[in-house]
Amino acid sequence: MISEKNWAQELAKSLISLNQLSEKAMICESEVTELQKVKDTFDIRVPQLFIEDIIQGNTALAKQFIPSKNEIIFLPEELEDPIGDARWTPVEGIVHRYPDRVLFKPTYLCGVYCRFCFRRNKVSDASHNLKSENAKTAINYIKDHSEIWEVILTGGDPLVMTDKVLQEILSEIAAIDHVKVIRFHSRIPSVLPSRITNSLIQLLKSTNKSIWIAAHMNSADEFTPEAKIALAKLIDNGIPVLLQSVLLKEINDTHETLVSLFKVAIENRVKPYYIHYPDLAKGTEQFRIPLKKAIELVKGLRGTISGLCIPHFIIDIPGGSGKIAINTHTAKECKNNTWEFESPLDGTIITVQYPHGDEHSETFR
Ligand code: SF4
Numbered sequence: 001m002i003s004e005k006n007w008a009q010e011l012a013k014s015l016i017s018l019n020q021l022s023e024k025a026m027i028c029e030s031e032v033t034e035l036q037k038v039k040d041t042f043d044i045r046v047p048q049l050f051i052e053d054i055i056q057g058n059t060a061l062a063k064q065f066i067p068s069k070n071e072i073i074f075l076p077e078e079l080e081d082p083i084g085d086a087r088w089t090p091v092e093g094i095v096h097r098y099p100d101r102v103l104f105k106p107t108y109l110c111g112v113y114c115r116f117c118f119r120r121n122k123v124s125d126a127s128h129n130l131k132s133e134n135a136k137t138a139i140n141y142i143k144d145h146s147e148i149w150e151v152i153l154t155g156g157d158p159l160v161m162t163d164k165v166l167q168e169i170l171s172e173i174a175a176i177d178h179v180k181v182i183r184f185h186s187r188i189p190s191v192l193p194s195r196i197t198n199s200l201i202q203l204l205k206s207t208n209k210s211i212w213i214a215a216h217m218n219s220a221d222e223f224t225p226e227a228k229i230a231l232a233k234l235i236d237n238g239i240p241v242l243l244q245s246v247l248l249k250e251i252n253d254t255h256e257t258l259v260s261l262f263k264v265a266i267e268n269r270v271k272p273y274y275i276h277y278p279d280l281a282k283g284t285e286q287f288r289i290p291l292k293k294a295i296e297l298v299k300g301l302r303g304t305i306s307g308l309c310i311p312h313f314i315i316d317i318p319g320g321s322g323k324i325a326i327n328t329h330t331a332k333e334c335k336n337n338t339w340e341f342e343s344p345l346d347g348t349i350i351t352v353q354y355p356h357g358d359e360h361s362e363t364f365r
Contacts, residue, residue, distance in 0.1 A: 007194040011111060011160070015046040018067075026054055026066050038067045042283070043124035045113040047191040049226060060219040060251045064114055071115060071283035077318075080121045082279040084320015093130040093138040097322060101150035104138060106130045106169060108156040111192040116248060116287040118279035118316075123156055139172045142179065150181040159188035163199055174207040183212040185244065190215065190222040193230035201237045214242045214273060218252050220260040228268055235269050242273035243311065247294050248287045255300050262301070262309035272311035277326075280318050291315075299328035303344030 015021055018032045018039055026046070027035065046054065046065045054062045088097040095103035108119070108128040122128045130138065142148050151173050158166070173179055188195045204211050213234055217223065223231075234241055243265045245252065252258055262272045277294055278287045289297075298313040312325040332340045338353045 007192060007197065010048055010194050011192055013048040014112070015048075015051065016044055018044070021046070021066065024051060024055055026062065034069060035067050038069060038071045041072055042067070042115070042120050043113050045110065045124070047112050049191065049193070049224060053221065058221055060221055060257070063251050064116070064218060064248070065112060067115060068286065070286045073285065074282045075280075075285055078280045078282045078284065079318060080282060081320075082118050082281045082318055083316040084318070085119075087320040091137045091141045092134040094141050096141075096145070096148075097320065099147050101152060102142060102145075102148055103152045103154050104142070104169075104173075105155045106135060106153070106158060106165075107161055109160050110155070110157040111160055111188050111195070114187075116246060116278055116281065116284045118281045119156075120281050120283075129156075135169070139176075142173065143176050146178045148176075148179060150183060151179050152183045152185060154185040157186050157188055158184050159186045159195055159200075160192075163197075163203055166200075167203055170203065170207050174209055179209065181210045181212065182207065183214060185214045185216065187216040189213065189230045189234070189241070190217045190224070190227045193224070193226040196230035196233050201233060201239070204234075204239055205237060211239050212242065213239060214244045215270060216244050216246075217265070218245050218248055218261070219257065220264045223264045223268060231268050231270055241270045243270045244273055245275045245311070246278055246287075247275050247289070247297070247313075248278065249289045251287075253289050253293075253297065255297065255304075258297065258301060259305055259309075262311070263305065266306070266308050272309055274314045275311045277313070277315045279316055295326055295328055298326070299344075302328060 015024065015026075018027065018035055021027045021044070022029055022032050044067055050058075050061045050065065054066065085095045085103075088095045090096055093105050095105070097103075106129065108123050108125055110123055113120075113124055117123055142151060153169070170182070173182055215231070231241055243262075245261065247253060252261055265272050275298065277291060278284055295313070301310050313328060314323050314325055316323050329344060330340070330342045334340050334351065337355070338351060341350050341352060342348075343350055
């Protein structure tokens with residue numbers, strides 16, 4: 001049986017230094033010095049589970065987790081807080097951007113440090129973790145706002161916290177009557193699946209709320225046998241899992257790579273929910289493809305694979321103005337009640353006239 005000790009030991013075996021990466025031949029010896037400034041700016045953590053695959057040449061994993069010198073090239077458009085969390089932070093640890101839900105960020109630690117992370121200016125630094133008096137204020141904020149229907153635990157990665165700490169947080173949230181849904185945003189099911197222990201499952205099931213997990217995975221290879229078992233364990237225990245991905249250059253920026261990612265997700269009962277265009281975080285230009293190409297890629301999925309496999313394509317407007325779902329197909333009203341639709345099968349424009357409900361009710365009166 002997987003115990004809490006096992007996952008903590010596995011986490012401790014992740015690679016966190018340039019020397020360790022060099023010893024495993026993930027970077028050249030000369031890069032230990034060349035990449036020092038990158039390491040000083042953005043921490044490294046490569047999960048034990050992916051070490052062998054990266055050594056064997058899995059570039060989709062290597063590009064996500066192995067540092068590169070491009071990360072300290074900052075463009076003027078890139079921001080420390082690309083999605084404007086600070087603008088919507090009424091008290092420390094809470095982001096209240098949309099009326100019915102808040103982000104609650106108790107920790108900035110993760111099981112991996114992704115090179116494209118949109119919170120890379122904060123993650124890995126435990127000094128940003130919520131102190132207990134601030135956690136109390138954050139919980140009181142949720143209590144005092146009866147419009148908050150959903151609490152999204154994020155960070156960092158909330159599932160790196162121990163069961164004991166999670167239990168304290170969950171019991172506080174569970175006691176708030178108007179909160180009906182608790183969602184975890186986590187990369188843990190793929191990077192540290194041993195964390196999905198029986199005791200964690202019992203803890204998640206013990207609340208009286210609807211619990212959801214949005215699992216972050218960007219390539220089909222992240223659905224390892226271990227990850228599949230962890231996902232099945234969550235789902236079999238009544239905890240639905242959504243897939244959240246980022247569209248990343250040379251990682252999943254082809255029709256084929258996206259199709260295999262979304263198909264393997266559905267085959268494992270994980271619903272593709274969002275695919276994000278990379279946020280304008282500092283030093284992440286190497287991960288972006290032109291937005292126009294990104295739209296075409298996502299558009300190419302509709303009509304090719306089952307609708308079950310297709311996520312919303314999302315952009316978080318820089319500065320904190322919210323998420324928008326990008327429409328990949330056009331529906332245009334050309335004259336009263338007559339619409340033009342672009343066929344997802346061959347791109348032809350089809351004109352359809354819809355009877356207008358109100359006009360008919362006039363006729364029948
Ligand atoms: S796991 Fe999430 S929060 Fe942590 S580094 Fe990766 S993208 Fe950022």
